[in-house]
Amino acid sequence: MATTHFTTYIFCFLAFLSIMFALMVVLSKNPVHSVLYLVITFFTIAGQYVLLNAQFLAAVHIIVYAGAIMVLFLFVIMLLNLNKETEPHKSIWLKASASVASGLLLVVLVGSLKEATIQPINAFNPNIGLIENLGTTLFKDFLLPFEVSSILLLAAMVGAVMLGKKSIK
Amino acid sequence: MSSAIQVIPLQWYLLLSTVLFTIGVLGVLFRRNAIIIFMSIELMLNAVNLLLVAFSSFLSDSKGQVFVFFIMAVAAAEVAVGLAILMMVYRNTKSSDINMLNKLKW
Amino acid sequence: MIKLVGLVPLLPLIGFVIIGLFGKTLSKTIVSVIGCGSILAAFAISLGIFFQLTGQAEKSVPVELFSWITAGKLSVPFSFLIDPLSSLFLLIITGIGFLIHVYSVGYMSHDEGFARFFAYLNLFIFFMLLLVLGSNYLIMFVGWEGVGLCSYLLIGFWFKNTAYNNAAKKAFVMNRIGDLGFLLGIILIFVTFGSIGYHDVFEQAKNMASGSPVLTSITLLLFIGAMGKSAQLPLYTWLPDAMAGPTPVSALIHAATMVTAGIYMVARSNILYTLSPIAMETVAVIGICTALFAATIGLAQNDIKKVLAYSTVSQLGYMFLALGVGAYTGAVFHVLTHAFFKALLFLGAGSVIHAMSGEQDIRRMGGLKKHLPITHITFLIGTLAIAGCPPFSGFFSKDEILANAFEHNKLLWFLGVLGAAMTTFYMFRLYFLTFKGDFRGTKEQHHHLHESPKSMTMPLVILAVLAVVGGLVGIPEALGGKHFLEAFLKPVFEDSTSRLPTLLSHDTEYMLMGIAVIVMAGSLYYAYTVYVKNKTLPAEESEELEPIHLLVYKKYWVDELYENAITKPLNMFSDILHKLVDNQIVDGFVNGIGRFITWFSGIIRYAQTGNIGFYVFVMVIGIVLILCTRIF
Numbered sequence: 001m002a003t004t005h006f007t008t009y010i011f012c013f014l015a016f017l018s019i020m021f022a023l024m025v026v027l028s029k030n031p032v033h034s035v036l037y038l039v040i041t042f043f044t045i046a047g048q049y050v051l052l053n054a055q056f057l058a059a060v061h062i063i064v065y066a067g068a069i070m071v072l073f074l075f076v077i078m079l080l081n082l083n084k085e086t087e088p089h090k091s092i093w094l095k096a097s098a099s100v101a102s103g104l105l106l107v108v109l110v111g112s113l114k115e116a117t118i119q120p121i122n123a124f125n126p127n128i129g130l131i132e133n134l135g136t137t138l139f140k141d142f143l144l145p146f147e148v149s150s151i152l153l154l155a156a157m158v159g160a161v162m163l164g165k166k167s168i169k
Numbered sequence: 170m171s172s173a174i175q176v177i178p179l180q181w182y183l184l185l186s187t188v189l190f191t192i193g194v195l196g197v198l199f200r201r202n203a204i205i206i207f208m209s210i211e212l213m214l215n216a217v218n219l220l221l222v223a224f225s226s227f228l229s230d231s232k233g234q235v236f237v238f239f240i241m242a243v244a245a246a247e248v249a250v251g252l253a254i255l256m257m258v259y260r261n262t263k264s265s266d267i268n269m270l271n272k273l274k275w
Numbered sequence: 276m277i278k279l280v281g282l283v284p285l286l287p288l289i290g291f292v293i294i295g296l297f298g299k300t301l302s303k304t305i306v307s308v309i310g311c312g313s314i315l316a317a318f319a320i321s322l323g324i325f326f327q328l329t330g331q332a333e334k335s336v337p338v339e340l341f342s343w344i345t346a347g348k349l350s351v352p353f354s355f356l357i358d359p360l361s362s363l364f365l366l367i368i369t370g371i372g373f374l375i376h377v378y379s380v381g382y383m384s385h386d387e388g389f390a391r392f393f394a395y396l397n398l399f400i401f402f403m404l405l406l407v408l409g410s411n412y413l414i415m416f417v418g419w420e421g422v423g424l425c426s427y428l429l430i431g432f433w434f435k436n437t438a439y440n441n442a443a444k445k446a447f448v449m450n451r452i453g454d455l456g457f458l459l460g461i462i463l464i465f466v467t468f469g470s471i472g473y474h475d476v477f478e479q480a481k482n483m484a485s486g487s488p489v490l491t492s493i494t495l496l497l498f499i500g501a502m503g504k505s506a507q508l509p510l511y512t513w514l515p516d517a518m519a520g521p522t523p524v525s526a527l528i529h530a531a532t533m534v535t536a537g538i539y540m541v542a543r544s545n546i547l548y549t550l551s552p553i554a555m556e557t558v559a560v561i562g563i564c565t566a567l568f569a570a571t572i573g574l575a576q577n578d579i580k581k582v583l584a585y586s587t588v589s590q591l592g593y594m595f596l597a598l599g600v601g602a603y604t605g606a607v608f609h610v611l612t613h614a615f616f617k618a619l620l621f622l623g624a625g626s627v628i629h630a631m632s633g634e635q636d637i638r639r640m641g642g643l644k645k646h647l648p649i650t651h652i653t654f655l656i657g658t659l660a661i662a663g664c665p666p667f668s669g670f671f672s673k674d675e676i677l678a679n680a681f682e683h684n685k686l687l688w689f690l691g692v693l694g695a696a697m698t699t700f701y702m703f704r705l706y707f708l709t710f711k712g713d714f715r716g717t718k719e720q721h722h723h724l725h726e727s728p729k730s731m732t733m734p735l736v737i738l739a740v741l742a743v744v745g746g747l748v749g750i751p752e753a754l755g756g757k758h759f760l761e762a763f764l765k766p767v768f769e770d771s772t773s774r775l776p777t778l779l780s781h782d783t784e785y786m787l788m789g790i791a792v793i794v795m796a797g798s799l800y801y802a803y804t805v806y807v808k809n810k811t812l813p814a815e816e817s818e819e820l821e822p823i824h825l826l827v828y829k830k831y832w833v834d835e836l837y838e839n840a841i842t843k844p845l846n847m848f849s850d851i852l853h854k855l856v857d858n859q860i861v862d863g864f865v866n867g868i869g870r871f872i873t874w875f876s877g878i879i880r881y882a883q884t885g886n887i888g889f890y891v892f893v894m895v896i897g898i899v900l901i902l903c904t905r906i907f
Contacts, residue, residue: 007176015185022189022212026196031204038208045215048185051177052226057234061218064241069211069248076252077204080259094888098198101895106191108902113183122229129226129234137231138238149242156246163253197891267887 011051018044031082035073042066054129182223189216203255203265207248214244276323280338280355283320283365284404286313291397298390307380310393314376314400318369325362334358334766337410337474344413348469356410356473360767363607364407364539367614371531372400374734378622379523381730382629392432392521399425403532407539411472412461415540419457419504422533423450429528430520442516449513453503457540460496467493477546481770485550494547494554498561501537505591508565512834514588518580522625525580530587530617535610538594542767545603549771559599559683563690566592568831570697574704575828577813578635579624582705586661587617589698593676596691602679603768604761608749609676611760612668615745616660619738623654626727626735627709631720637705638813639720641712646724649732651710653739658706660742662699663795665788668746675751678787692791696798703802711807753784 021041025034042065049058127133138146189212196209218237225233255265262269290313294306301309328334339354355361376396383392399422406418423446431443461471467489468476483490501507506514517529528534541548541558548554566589573585590613597606628635630647644651660667663674673695681688714721726732749760765772805811814820820828829835 011177011181015181018185019188019192022192025208025212026192026199026205031202034205034208038211041212042215045219048182048219049222052222054222054226054234057222057237060238060241064245065211065215069245072248072252073204073208076255080256080265082202082204082265095199097892098195098888101198101892101899102191102195104899105194105895106187108899108906109187109191110184112902112906113180113187116183118179118224118227120228125229128229128231133231134234134238138235141232142235142239145239149239153242153246156249160249160253163250163257194891194895198888198895201888270885270887 007051011048014044014047014051018048031077032074035070035077038073039066039070042070052129053126056129056131056134179223179227182220186216186220186223189213189219201266201268203258203267206267207251207255211244211248214240276320276327277336277338277357279320280324280357280408281340283317283324283369284401284408286317287397287400287404289313291394291401294390294397295394298394301390303384303389306390306393307376310397311373311376311380313397314369314373317400317404318366318373321362321365321369324357325366328357328359328362329763349465349471351411351413351471353414354410355408357408358767359764360539360542360607361407363611363764365404367611368400368403368407368532371614371618371738372396372403372527374737375523375527375531375618375622378526378625378731378734379521381728382523382625383521386521388432392429395425395428395432396524396527399429399528399533403536406536410474412464413471415543416457416461419500419536420454422528422536423447423454423504426450426517426528426533429524430517432520432524436519439519442513442519446513446517449510450503453500453510456496456498456503457500460493460500463489463493463496473543477770480546480550483550486552487550490547491551491553494544494551495557497540497544497547498554498558501540501595502561505534505537505595506565506588507537507561507592507595508568511565511569511588512837515581515584515830518578518584522580522621522628525584526618526621526625529584530621531614534587534591535594535614538591538598538606538610541595541598542603542607545768545771548598549601549774555599555601557599558595559680559687562592562595562597562599563687563694564592565589566596566694567690567697568592570694570701571827572830573701574697575813575824577638579627579637579640579705579709580621580635582637582701583617583620583624586620586698586702589694590617590661593673593691593694596680596687597676600679600683600687601771602676603771604749604758604764605672605675605679607764608760609672611748612660612672612742612745615738616657616667616669616742619653619657619735619742620661622731622735622738623650623657626650626731627654629727629731630724631716632723634716634720637708638815639716640709640714642710642714643724644710647726649726649735653735654710655706656739656742658702661702662799663695663791665792666743666746668742668744670791671746671749671751674788674791675749677791678751678784681783681787688787692794695791696794699795699798700802703799704806707802707806708813712810715812751784753781753788
């Protein structure tokens with residue numbers, strides 16, 4: 001019983017942190033702060049992954065998102081010297097409508113998912129998040145998408161290099 | 170350690186993902202800085218990732234987690250290209266305000 | 276032999292394909308051998324079929340080649356019907372076709388379109404054979420359209436001349452008017468009888484009451500088709516213009532074969548016509564009117580081919596008169612003899628034109644007797660035959676028609692004799708002006724006069740022999756003969772003749788023949804007095820003509836009448852449709868839609884602000900709405 005409670009508390013704590021920092025990402029004025037808040041959000045999400053027995057994914061998540069993508073963001077911000085509160089303000093009317101729209105979306109999404117139920121088909125297996133299982137699935141059932149995604153990454157890389165060049169002549 | 174999915178209802182995860190996703194949408198609508206908008210999009214992607222992992226655990230099927238890998242790959246590619254575009258935009262307009270990018274109207 | 280009937284139309288088709296595809300690379304000799312040879316082979320098979328048919332008891336043999344169209348209730352096999360009528364037409368088409376092919380070898384030898392000419396001619400023979408061989412109306416219609424096409428191609432054979440092209444177009448359009456009637460008739464037949472095969476239709480028709488409206492409609496519609504194809508009033512004007520084509524074409528298509536397609540069709544549907552007296556009367560009246568009308572025009576024409584053309588129209592009128600009074604055998608008999616003597620006359624005229632280096636005006640001829648001995652003799656035979664001088668072939672066939680007309684209605688007979696008198700007059704006028712008297716052409720032409728080559732005179736001689744003896748197949752009983760043709764065709768017309776009994780005493784027939792011969796002789800003598808004794812010459816273009824003479828010379832201004840009464844109003848109407856309805860209303864509507872969309876999009880494109888935030892906002896609202904409709 002005690003463990004059950006313990007897990008539930010951890011979930012609630014992490015969820016609270018995620019939502020709070022996500023909001024701060026959106027609301028903070030300084031882009032650098034936003035990036036840092038986002039990194040924290042990613043860490044809390046990684047925590048959720050661990051709770052869900054997806055340990056390998058949690059590790060990859062931190063490495064890729066917090067380690068690579070967010071560093072890229074920071075790098076760009078530093079490069080463009082955007083770490084000031086330079087952003088011009090949107091009008092109140094726009095801000096209000098944005099809030100109302102997202103609030104509406106939340107309500108509607110919650111409303112639509114409220115009734116959703118799902119029955120597990122397989123017996124519970126705590127090992128599916130392990131690297132062995134994931135590897136088997138990835139290279140057995142998803143070999144072609146895996147290879148294709150490598151091409152996608154290559155294309156993205158070439159594109160980024162082409163775009164980032166000073167001027168294309 | 171037993172999985173959280175055995176004690177926490179799936180509905181909670183759905184709710185959490187929805188809230189995170191909505192915050193992402195709010196960010197896109199709320200801000201004008203292209204980088205923040207970008208980050209909001211990452212946030213939305215992560216909400217979806219979280220949901221996928223929750224379902225994967227719930228159904229004891231590793232395919233959902235494999236999908237998360239693919240989403241990560243796509244996100245990485247997107248960020249690389251997107252930030253490159255952002256650099257170009259900034260170089261041309263000296264701003265990362267998306268409201269400056271309205272040349273394509275009409 | 277009947278099993279080989281498929282080859283009869285196939286051989287000319289093969290000839291057409293070979294000459295048509297490789298004509299340019301083949302030498303003239305090979306082209307003429309293929310062209311004539313294919314027709315000769317078809318003629319040989321036709322002859323075999325004819326003798327087999329006379330020898331056997333079964334007179335109506337269907338030969339099914341393959342299943343052609345099957346759609347719902349409609350099932351049309353591609354099959355041929357061999358019976359006395361079709362086998363007789365086979366002989367006429369292939370026999371005369373062959374002679375004219377041989378003639379063309381000489382006539383067209385200097386023409387650059389030699390191979391093209393033979394290709395068209397072979398194609399024509401193919402379609403004509405299809406027309407007479409088919410065992411249902413659809414195949415007949417295919418042949419019917421095909422010969423119309425070939426007629427068009429051959430009239431406009433010298434397509435560099437605009438007048439010739441216009442003549443070809445005129446023939447085509449006129450024929451189309453008739454074809455529409457024919458097609459409607461076929462459709463009505465299918466609707467009424469549920470089939471278009473001859474056998475089914477005629478068997479069912481036999482049991483219908485005489486004079487039923489549907490039969491009358493069918494027969495009148497079919498007759499409209501016959502009017503167009505066989506150049507009857509009021510659709511005859513194309514045939515004189517069709518003389519623009521090479522002379523062998525005029526002989527083959529516009530005298531011997533294609534224009535008799537209408538007679539064949541009516542004779543084939545004889546039971547339908549017999550059962551609708553109104554249609555019969557219409558056919559007879561139109562026939563006699565055409566016969567007289569064309570004959571009067573023929574009296575005053577100066578173009579050697581035009582005279583023959585009007586004579587053809589007139590003779591076709593006689594054939595329809597025969598059909599209209601129920602003398603189906605007489606009509607077919609006249610088709611046969613007319614094919615002989617009219618082909619002969621046209622080929623003779625061609626020979627004259629050939630000798631005169633293309634001159635067609637009889638005012639420039641005269642005295643050709645010395646220079647063209649063979650042509651002269653054969654032309655004289657043809658003239659005597661068409662005039663109805665005993666014992667030439669025309670006498671018997673015309674006599675049979677007139678006797679039947681007499682029995683049917685005295686007035687029809689009287690008009691028929693009048694027409695015959697005119698026929699004699701204009702034909703001898705033509706003969707005298709061309710061959711007697713002194714030469715009236717230029718010196719150069721005189722110097723150039725020569726008899727035509729063997730390939731041209733040989734068909735003339737053969738046709739002349741046929742024109743003399745052709746009548747022997749139908750010597751009436753009154754003259755102690757046996758009417759072979761009637762006996763031969765009896766199975767085809769049996770159902771009709773049993774309903775239309777002929778009760779003409781031999782004495783009456785003698786009297787009628789006597790009158791016909793006397794009228795013919797008187798008319799001949801009159802022509803002799805006018806054109807040989809008094810050496811009267813037709814008026815030159817510049818001379819003033821008496822009103823009646825002018826009226827006839829100008830062909831009653833029928834062409835002008837059609838031009839002003841039909842063509843111009845139609846053109847005006849289409850002009851109105853074009854300028855008002857199409858340009859203003861239809862185009863206006865279409866352009867209006869375009870303009871409205873341009874205007875409307877000009878307004879709503881301001882919604883495209885280019886503001887990404889706004890787009891996303893709208894998108895989110897959209898998602899919310901979609902989810903709302905899904906859930907609530």
